[in-house]
Amino acid sequence: MTIHDTSAIRGMAESVRSRRLRNRLRHAAIQLGIVALVVVLLGMLAYAVKAGLAEKGIRFSFSFLANTAGFDISEGLTLTSGEGFVPNLAQFSSEMSIASAFVTGIFNTAKIALLAIILSTILGTMLGVGRLSTNWVVRNLCFWIVEFVRNTPLLIQLVFWYFAVVLHFPPMASAAKLYGGLIVSQQGIYVPTLSWTGGASTLSLILITATGVSALGAIFDPIRGARRICVGAAVVCLGLLVATGGMIVNFPVANKFKASGGTSISPEMAALLLAVVVSSASFIAETVRGAIDALPKAQWEAAGSLGLSRRDTVNDIILPQVFRVVLPSFGNQYISLTKNTALGIAVGFPDLFNIYGTIANQTGHSLEGIIIVMASYLVLSWIISSSVYWANRRLNPMGVSQ
Amino acid sequence: MKLLKILTAGVFAGVAFTAANASASVLDTVKQRGVLNCGTDNTAPGFGYLNTTTGQIEGLDVDFCKAVAAGVLGDAAKVKFITVTDKSRFDAVLTGQVDVVFAHTTIKPARESSIAIDFLPINFYDGTGLMVKTDAGIKKFADLDGATICTTQGSATETVLAAAFKARGWKDSKVLTYENLEKLFSALNSGRCNAMSTDKSALAAWAGNAPKPADYLILSDTLDKSPFGGFVAANDSKWRNALRWIEYGLFQAEESEITQANLAEKLKSEDPFIQKFLGSNGGGYGKDFGLSDDFMAQAIKAVGNYGEAYDRNLGPKTKMYLDRKGTPNALWTQGGAIYSPLWN
Numbered sequence: 001m002t003i004h005d006t007s008a009i010r011g012m013a014e015s016v017r018s019r020r021l022r023n024r025l026r027h028a029a030i031q032l033g034i035v036a037l038v039v040v041l042l043g044m045l046a047y048a049v050k051a052g053l054a055e056k057g058i059r060f061s062f063s064f065l066a067n068t069a070g071f072d073i074s075e076g077l078t079l080t081s082g083e084g085f086v087p088n089l090a091q092f093s094s095e096m097s098i099a100s101a102f103v104t105g106i107f108n109t110a111k112i113a114l115l116a117i118i119l120s121t122i123l124g125t126m127l128g129v130g131r132l133s134t135n136w137v138v139r140n141l142c143f144w145i146v147e148f149v150r151n152t153p154l155l156i157q158l159v160f161w162y163f164a165v166v167l168h169f170p171p172m173a174s175a176a177k178l179y180g181g182l183i184v185s186q187q188g189i190y191v192p193t194l195s196w197t198g199g200a201s202t203l204s205l206i207l208i209t210a211t212g213v214s215a216l217g218a219i220f221d222p223i224r225g226a227r228r229i230c231v232g233a234a235v236v237c238l239g240l241l242v243a244t245g246g247m248i249v250n251f252p253v254a255n256k257f258k259a260s261g262g263t264s265i266s267p268e269m270a271a272l273l274l275a276v277v278v279s280s281a282s283f284i285a286e287t288v289r290g291a292i293d294a295l296p297k298a299q300w301e302a303a304g305s306l307g308l309s310r311r312d313t314v315n316d317i318i319l320p321q322v323f324r325v326v327l328p329s330f331g332n333q334y335i336s337l338t339k340n341t342a343l344g345i346a347v348g349f350p351d352l353f354n355i356y357g358t359i360a361n362q363t364g365h366s367l368e369g370i371i372i373v374m375a376s377y378l379v380l381s382w383i384i385s386s387s388v389y390w391a392n393r394r395l396n397p398m399g400v401s402q
Numbered sequence: 403m404k405l406l407k408i409l410t411a412g413v414f415a416g417v418a419f420t421a422a423n424a425s426a427s428v429l430d431t432v433k434q435r436g437v438l439n440c441g442t443d444n445t446a447p448g449f450g451y452l453n454t455t456t457g458q459i460e461g462l463d464v465d466f467c468k469a470v471a472a473g474v475l476g477d478a479a480k481v482k483f484i485t486v487t488d489k490s491r492f493d494a495v496l497t498g499q500v501d502v503v504f505a506h507t508t509i510k511p512a513r514e515s516s517i518a519i520d521f522l523p524i525n526f527y528d529g530t531g532l533m534v535k536t537d538a539g540i541k542k543f544a545d546l547d548g549a550t551i552c553t554t555q556g557s558a559t560e561t562v563l564a565a566a567f568k569a570r571g572w573k574d575s576k577v578l579t580y581e582n583l584e585k586l587f588s589a590l591n592s593g594r595c596n597a598m599s600t601d602k603s604a605l606a607a608w609a610g611n612a613p614k615p616a617d618y619l620i621l622s623d624t625l626d627k628s629p630f631g632g633f634v635a636a637n638d639s640k641w642r643n644a645l646r647w648i649e650y651g652l653f654q655a656e657e658s659e660i661t662q663a664n665l666a667e668k669l670k671s672e673d674p675f676i677q678k679f680l681g682s683n684g685g686g687y688g689k690d691f692g693l694s695d696d697f698m699a700q701a702i703k704a705v706g707n708y709g710e711a712y713d714r715n716l717g718p719k720t721k722m723y724l725d726r727k728g729t730p731n732a733l734w735t736q737g738g739a740i741y742s743p744l745w746n
Contacts, residue, residue: 058496058518071560072567072577074550094564167592186593187550257549257596258574267594268578345555348580348589354555357489358579361556364517366493 053367064363065099071358073350075266076104076111098359105352106376112269112351113338113380116276120337121330123277124284129314131289142285149282155343157279162271162347169267172254181251181262188264190252197248204246211237268349272341280337287329291322324395331388335381342377352376427640428501429692432474440467441486441500445583447607448715448722449506449526450483459483463504465711466525466632466649469701470502473648476694478704487582489556492517495635502645504632506601508558518636523649525631525708527730527739529624530562531602533609536619538596543623548574552586552595555579559599562626583608597621601628603716603724610721644691651698653742654679655707656733662706669699679745687745708740709733 053060069092077089078100092104130142149157167186169175175185183190196208214237217230241247252262265273295318303313344351356373360366432438442450442463449461464483471481486494486505494500496518506528507513509521532551534540540549547570553559563577578595580586587608590598598605602620609618632649634642655661658676660668669682677683680702681695688695705711712731716724724731732738 059516064516070564072564074576074578094561094568163588163592167589167594171593255548345581348552348555348578348585350579354579357555358560361489361492362512362561364492364513 058364058367060367061365062368064365064368065097065102067098067363068094069096069098069101069359069362070094071101071362073101073104073355074348075269076108076350078104078107098363101355101359102352102372102376105350105355106380108344108350108355109338109341109352109376110380112272112276112341112344112349113334113384116273116280116337116341117334117384119273119277120280120284120333124281125288125319127281127285128288128292129319131285132292134310145278146282146285149279150286154275154279154340155346158271158275158343158346161274162268165274166267166271172256172258175254175259181249183252183254183259183262185254185259186267187258188266189270190259190262190264192252192262193250194242194247195250197245201246203244204241207237207241207244207246211241266349268344268347271347272344272349272351275343276337276340279340280333283333284330287326287333288322291326292318294325295321327388327392327395331385331392334384334388338380338384339377427638427692428634429474429638429641429644432501432641436475436480438467438471438474438481438502439484439500440470440481441484441491441494441503441505442467443487443505444483444485446506446604447611448603448720448724449607450504451607460715462526462711462715463506463632465705465715466504467502469652469705469711470645470648472704473651473693473697473701474644476697476700478700487556488554489581491556492519495519495633498635501641502632502634506604506630507633508601508628509631510558513633514636519633520636520638520642522632522634522642522645524629524739525649526603526629528601528603528628528630530559530599530626530628531605531624532597532599532621533590533605534597534619534621535590535593536617540597540619541621543621543625544570546575546597547572549596550576550578550594551597551599552578552580552589553599554583554586555581557600558628559601559625563599566625599625601630603722606724607722610723640692644693647687647691648697648701650742651679651701651745652705652708652711653733653740654745655698655702656709656740657735657742660702660707661710662702665699665702675745 050060072094073092076092078092078096079087080090080096080100081087089107092100127142127146130138131146133139133142169184169186172183172185172187175183175187177183181190181192211234214230214233218227218234221227221230238247242249250261252259252264258264299317299321300313303317308317341351342353345354345357348354352373356369360369363369442459442461444450444452444459446461446463449463450459451461452458453460467481467483468478472478484494484500486500486503488505491503491505491507492513495503502522504525506526507521508528509524513519514521532543532546534546540546543566551563553563560577560579567575567577578589580589583600583604586595586598586600589595598608602624605618605620609615609620612618632645634645658679660676660680665680668676669680671677671680671682678686680686680699681688681697682699684695686695686698688697691697694700706714709726712726713719716722718725726732726738728737730739732740734741
């Protein structure tokens with residue numbers, strides 16, 4: 001290579017570099033232009049909306065949030081500032097602010113979404129595994145449940161669950177009383193609760209700690225046999241606690257209109273939960289079934305030749321692999337389930353969207369209200385998707401299925 | 403850059419369009435369109451209800467829509483009924499989906515102050531009542547301490563109930579809200595709701611139309627008064643005034659004993675007051691409101707006077723069985739509160 005050649009190459013390199021720089025500048029300019037255009041357009045849109053609203057005499061302001069609500073909400077807790085500005089949850093009442101009413105709606109939506117996520121995962125996995133069962137009845141039952149539920153609109157299912165099932169529970173006066181004070185009535189499903197009366201007595205404290213430890217063991221102990229022992233231990237400790245008077249059971253007592261004592265699920269919540277859980281579970285079941293089908297058949301054969309029973313194969317070989325794969329699609333299902341809870345309005349469940357309807361009507365600030373509602377759903381969906389992402393990272397540390 | 407220019411022009415045109423739109427009166431829009439878009443309910447017997455035997459929508463609110471169409475466009479058939487719910491009715495008028503709403507709407511300050519609407523005069527005086535199943539053994543409102551009381555979402559009853567509970571210090575009573583009266587009524591029937599609360603006229607209608615009206619008991623308590631009126635978008639006095647005077651005209655027609663039946667005869671009347679009121683001799687009041695001279699004659703031809711419209715939809719001969727006698731819904735000359743300003 002001669003000197004001339006190198007200088008020629010250097011010249012070429014120089015021109016390449018300057019071309020790259022030009023390209024980069026042009027690129028940046030285009031990007032900047034697009035951003036500026038978007039900002040200008042958004043600004044003009046906001047201006048047009050504001051001017052349009054002003055022309056119609058509609059005020060755009062969030063100050064209505066501080067006004068007194070003046071209406072009641074059938075169920076749900078809201079945040080209030082307790083002693084020393086520590087927020088605590090309290091039942092919503094009509095003298096609270098409109099912002100509190102929104103918080104009640106968010107609480108109800110989050111409550112039902114969380115319960116539905118847990119229940120639909122369990123039910124969906126069972127249905128999905130059931131579809132591959134060797135038992136003809138179980139396999140076909142699961143197939144028809146999934147097919148029927150997946151192919152009918154959720155709103156219609158919800159109305160069915162509410163008006164055709166839940167509202168046909170017996171009235172409070174003749175409410176069915178089941179095992180130890182469970183009341184199933186039109187006014188709600190009441191279950192007994194436990195409350196602490198042991199004070200600081202040593203025996204009670206020891207027993208509650210033992211119950212807690214065995215309950216944790218029952219959930220997290222990796223060995224199935226040990227988990228069973230833990231369940232037994234927890235039940236025995238709790239029984240002793242109640243027997244020694246460390247805790248008392250609050251049984252619900254039926255009154256004229258409703259029951260007092262214990263805790264309850266309202267009919268509206270029960271119907272919405274049933275509808276959302278069953279419908280999401282059928283979608284989850286399909287995901288699970290698909291993931292199981294995708295596993296090599298050799299896995300089953302290998303487990304069989306090792307002498308594992310079918311149940312052990314599913315629990316210890318198949319499902320652990322399936323959950324690694326299906327988690328991202330579960331995440332999608334969780335998000336759509338959360339958004340589906342907005343159908344609660346059809347049965348009078350006071351979820352966020354339902355409460356927004358009342359607020360918009362009583363105050364007239366529907367635009368501001370819908371912005372709050374959309375932002376709340378966005379945040380809820382973000383929380384779910386980031387939790388699923390986090391769980392996925394934990395389950396797949398090596399980057400499997402990412 | 404060209405794109406930007408086009409977009410900018412588009413947005414400014416949009417702004418200009420909304421501004422121009424806002425300044426034109428709905429009256430002109432309706433006349434240009436040739437059809438009145440009128441918002442009514444279709445689940446409220448007596449006010450706005452789809453009669454399943456005739457397939458027609460009927461009711462007092464429906465008749466007001468027809469009277470407005472006749473008064474403005476000269477033909478009661480030139481009206482398009484658009485169903486609104488308790489929840490959607492305000493947005494329907496604000497967005498221009500409908501020109502006017504007659505949907506048994508309670509007039510109260512919070513609505514006129516924070517929602518950009520203007521109410522028309524009261525066309526029915528009602529009160530918030532409660533209905534229970536007869537076999538529930540509930541006789542008065544005080545028996546309902548701790549009960550679940552249901553109502554429709556977006557109704558004035560929601561706040562009336564909250565205030566009633568608060569005044570009595572009832573902690574366990576609950577308000578449950580449904581989308582519409584149909585769901586509300588089935589929830590009462592199923593037993594989910596111990597009482598159904600809404601305006602007394604609607605309660606009478608639902609009990610009256612039920613297979614066995616004796617199964618229901620409307621409590622004598624009235625929780626609060628509930629005056630009904632139609633409403634239009636705010637800041638359009640031309641439109642609002644035209645509608646107000648058509649409504650007052652129906653009151654005045656009853657007072658002046660002009661009916662659907664004797665209208666033809668009254669049009670030939672030599673009485674200068676009647677001539678001016680009906681515009682039969684030219685030079686009525688219509689021109690000043692941007693209407694035709696005979697606008698009241700058209701409205702009366704379509705639905706009759708207020709008393710006729712009332713009796714046809716709500717009176718003792720209907721299932722509603724709401725007698726006007728002794729109520730504010732009677733004409734002022736008979737001790738009621740239906741009163742038209744002076745036509746002179």
